[in-house]
Amino acid sequence: MAGNTYRALMTRPVLSWAAVAVAARMPVAMAPLALVFLVRERPGGYALGAELAAVYVVGEVIGAALLGARLRPARARRHLAGGLAAGAAAFAGLGLLPDAPDPVLGAFALLAGAAPAASPGGLRALLTEHVRTGLVAKALSAEATLTYAVWAAAPAAAGGLAFGVASYAPLLLAAALMALSVAGLWALPDGWVADESDRAGASMVRTLAAAWPVYVSGAAAMSLLALAELVLPALLEQRALAVSWAGPLLAGYSLAAAAGALLYGLRSWPGRLRTQSLILLLGVSGCVAVAGLVPALGAIAAALVVAGLLQAGLQVTRALGLRAVLPQSALAAGYSMMYSVVGVGYAASASLSGAVLSLAPPSTAILAGVALTLLLTVASAFGELRLVRARESEEAVCAGGSAAGQAEQAGQAGQAEQADQAVGEGP
Secondary structure: OHHHOHHHHOOHHHHHHHHHHHHHHHHHHHHHHHHHHHHOOOOOHHHHHHHHHHHHHHHHHHHHHHHHOOOOHHHHHHHHHHHHHHHHHHHHHHHHOOOOOHHHHHHHHHHHHHOOOOHHHHHHHHHHOOOOHHHHHHHHHHHHHHHHHHHHHHHHHHHHHHHHOOOOHHHHHHHHHHHHHHHHHHHOOOOOOOOOOOOOOOOHHHHHHOOHHHHHHHHHHHHHHHHHHHHHHHHHHHOOOOHHHHHHHHHHHHHHHHHHHHHHHOOOOOOOHHHHHHHHHHHHHHHHHHHHHOOOHHHHHHHHHHHHHHHHHHHHHHHHHHHHHOOHHHHHHHHHHHHHHHHHHHHHHHHHHHHHHOOOOHHHHHHHHHHHHHHHHHHHHHHHHHHHHHHHHHHHHHHHHHHHHHHHHHHHHHHHHHHHHHHHHOO
């Protein structure tokens, strides 16, 4: 039992992986806010900054879908190094040319988002494929905790550098960190070995598309996060509460999520992965609905803390769910596809929230978002059930064929042995 604790992850390869992951993900977490700070002093700077941030996110979505699908086990490190190097160059361009024309900044922002977008999925695959099977859930939980910590620190780092040093300083730091992550990749394995049982002949696109229910549930989860982040200030104002509470409330959510990721990995939980995911997703939906309906600040804070705890476990179950439905050679691409679809879910929820807010109060916008999440949850639950049953049926057929082949080989061996005995006895 002691060999399956978090302490078992404290090895040199895993710690090296963690350093590379922080260096690669901090620029991603800093980017949207850093882009706003870069151009805020221009006329209409905040609007331009929001547009640059949107272009960056679009680049992430496109890059994760297109480049992630091209990740192959044998040459993963070279692929990741190329994308991260291009991303570092794009961040450096933004930092060194802050007064460039808007289209040039937009091109840099698009490249900075797209080029390294396969790295989250690739790095996750490098982590999970090089730890013992019994440690995979804990490794994913530790990864989620690390991610939440990075996202919590990134806004403070971007703001401190932008206001304390220069508006372009956060982007130069992002470029330096991403360049360091490229060098750090050579402390990690070159890739991973594809399982011989992977589906032969199936195209990567078809293989990834088959896991659509897992992606949909991931998008549903991220749409809830978008609701919590984007509608919360307006909701506090509607409840006659200080809007300044939005920051501490979201910080509490992030800290609870980091703790929840560690908590999920501490033990084994009952039920199938898809059942756990469904329960957690419904729980997060209920918490967000409570935050939208109950006017008391304490109730909103408690709902967001519980939502953060459940959201972290949900993130881990979705990663484990992909491992259950995708062949090993497609896992890195599947993680990248999840990253892309989750970005789409965030953007869709943001758009829906904005549309509803123009017609109805914030509490109604939150309930509309929760209703959309529940529809996605039902669709993903039925789709994943069919997917798992199809996979189990396929494995049963393969196992039956293998058993029949072994029986046939045993029969042939018995006949050969009898023939040998007959020849040895002679007439």
